[in-house]
Amino acid sequence: MASAEKSRKQLATDNADERIRARNVLKILKAATEIFSRKGLDGTRINEIAELSGLPKGNVYYYFSSKEEIYKATIAHLINSWDQAFRHISADREPAEAIEAYIKAKLEHARRNIAETRLFANEILQGAEHLPADARQHMREVTAEKAEVLNAWVAAGKLAPVDPRHLFIMLWSATQFYAEFEALACDALQVGQLKASDYSSAARTISETVLNGLMPRM
């Protein structure tokens, strides 16, 4: 009897098993991210998630055992993406080029993942009580590592002396802002909507301003 056939069938079964489940879990997580990102854990009603995902509430509970579990799942989804853009800060690149690439990547990431970015902000606002310890540890390590890169650049005279902590805060905050304050910024600054071109010019403004400030004077 074909063990090959068996395993093929088994595989087909597994895929099928997972198809519906995967699709619905995704639906739920997407809807949950959207609502959690605006209202936080306590402010979100499971009914809202159910409605937005198009599933009846009972069905949501078929996949997740509680609201908090959904929330944790959205947070877990978030964590990996945190340091994607950070890769650009590497010691073997030229500071100006690396920092510019980082700013661009981070802004692009915020633009493409507005809800996730807002969710992250909201989780922080609430005191980051659901950010797992290992995620914090990971962030700490990555940050320390990249701070070292900056310090090395400064030591090599390639970058004006700067406290990496505050530089990171400037860059994080600026990119964060575009996701979080989009509505307000559009209102107060009297622009219609922040389009891709605005993000480009934002990246340019930030890069130019920061880089001019940080390149060593000769």
Next chain:
Amino acid sequence: MASAEKSRKQLATDNADERIRARNVLKILKAATEIFSRKGLDGTRINEIAELSGLPKGNVYYYFSSKEEIYKATIAHLINSWDQAFRHISADREPAEAIEAYIKAKLEHARRNIAETRLFANEILQGAEHLPADARQHMREVTAEKAEVLNAWVAAGKLAPVDPRHLFIMLWSATQFYAEFEALACDALQVGQLKASDYSSAARTISETVLNGLMPRM
């Protein structure tokens, strides 16, 4: 009969009338600001406000008729302070000095009003649905006015060409960040707590970075 005495008495009465009320309303607003700033309108339970303010729930409802009314009151409290720091941006000052003063003032304001600043962020996250129309209008006017000042500086050759919109976003976001992300930043950047000295050095870093980038090259 002494009308002087009458008015003195009346005054005493008015003061007394207002003493208890004013004290309790303040207690409630302070507690509400703290909790709203973390959990938003929907995420906040009136019981939490009551407990934190030290008053029984029934008493809270003696002063406010609904949760939303408390929320609106906290928002109203907030609005006036929004453009305090903005005063520094005035056409008759030198750009470098004025912008530096603005950054300092805005950071100092965030440091002294962390809960209010967070509340503002949270209100924005939720879509600014409770920000009154006149408040939006006011923000729009002030922003446009200050953008004009920047443009005039650029036109006079006192400032490198810059899009005021993105510059404002950089400055707003950096100052906002210190209130909102304090907990996370402390964690990720491995500092204990952001102290006054950190805010000073933040102000210095932002000023130097931004100003170096914006002063015209000769």
Next chain:
DNA sequence: AAACAAGTTGACAATTTGGTCAACTTTTTT
């Protein structure tokens, strides 16, 4: 096609929550 597993659903119970109220105490006025 029969048996089984996976997924769907609305009705339902238990708890929480926003808000009310009548009885009560304290403060102010006359």
Next chain:
DNA sequence: AAAAAAGTTGACCAAATTGTCAACTTGTTT
């Protein structure tokens, strides 16, 4: 000191909300 006004309180109600479940439908395996 008596009356009136302001403030306090916990018990209470109706609505909302979380989470459960048994009956049901759909998909999969043999």
